[in-house]
Amino acid sequence: MSPRAVLIGPPGAGKSTVGRLLAGRLGTAFRDTDADVEAVAGKPVSDIFVEDGEERFRELEAEAVRRALTEHDGVLALGGGAVLSEETRELLAGHPVVYLEVGLSQAVQRVGLASARPLLVLNPRSRLKKLMDERRPVYEGLATVVVATDDREPGEVADEIAKGLRP
Numbered sequence: 001m002s003p004r005a006v007l008i009g010p011p012g013a014g015k016s017t018v019g020r021l022l023a024g025r026l027g028t029a030f031r032d033t034d035a036d037v038e039a040v041a042g043k044p045v046s047d048i049f050v051e052d053g054e055e056r057f058r059e060l061e062a063e064a065v066r067r068a069l070t071e072h073d074g075v076l077a078l079g080g081g082a083v084l085s086e087e088t089r090e091l092l093a094g095h096p097v098v099y100l101e102v103g104l105s106q107a108v109q110r111v112g113l114a115s116a117r118p119l120l121v122l123n124p125r126s127r128l129k130k131l132m133d134e135r136r137p138v139y140e141g142l143a144t145v146v147v148a149t150d151d152r153e154p155g156e157v158a159d160e161i162a163k164g165l166r167p
């Protein structure tokens, strides 16, 4: 079993939002590794960061990706930083990996200034810029498809991805 599409990209790219819409269009299930990690840990991502640390979160995340890539045959959204794991990058080879691109200003607007995202609590704009600059080459290197999302509704993005996927 393997996913029809794996969505990657920074916070605010729309992986969860577009992923859910795409799954609806394809008539398949949606899964999100952030939700899987929360289910295993029994608490929100932000609490895992605070109480257990980012390193522990990354371990749980890598495990969640490993499981989802073999158990799930629908649309899979990864957490924004899941691609930081070398194991995850290797496991993504051979899968349809869709990189949702977003520019800094729209990413900042989408995640909101009072962000619940633990990595963006302080100085969200500058932290998001640094994170996006560092990760862009990683996302690009893994992507089999790149889809721009600036100035586009989530539904339009989902339609473009659906058209480009193999039946």
Ligand SMILES: Nc1ncnc2c1ncn2[C@@H]1O[C@H](COP(=O)(O)OP(=O)(O)OP(=O)(O)O)[C@@H](O)[C@H]1O
Binding pocket: 009, 010, 011, 012, 013, 014, 015, 016, 017, 018, 034, 077, 078, 079, 080, 081, 110, 111, 117, 149, 150, 152, 153, 154, 157
């Ligand atoms: N194309 C879009 N246009 C406008 N708003 C969008 C678009 N895509 C997503 N959003 C909005 O941006 C916010 C963040 O989207 P979402 O949670 O799907 O991002 P994400 O990529 O899953 O982020 P994370 O890495 O933190 O999980 C949501 O409020 C969503 O409604």
Ligand SMILES: O=C(O)C1=C[C@@H](O)[C@@H](O)[C@H](O)C1
Binding pocket: 010, 011, 034, 045, 078, 079, 080, 081, 082, 117, 118, 119
């Ligand atoms: O970009 C990131 O590193 C993160 C994105 C979210 O999806 C969550 O996985 C968490 O907030 C970390």
Ligand SMILES: [Mg+2]
Binding pocket: 015, 016, 017, 032, 034, 077, 078, 079
């Ligand atoms: Mg998400």
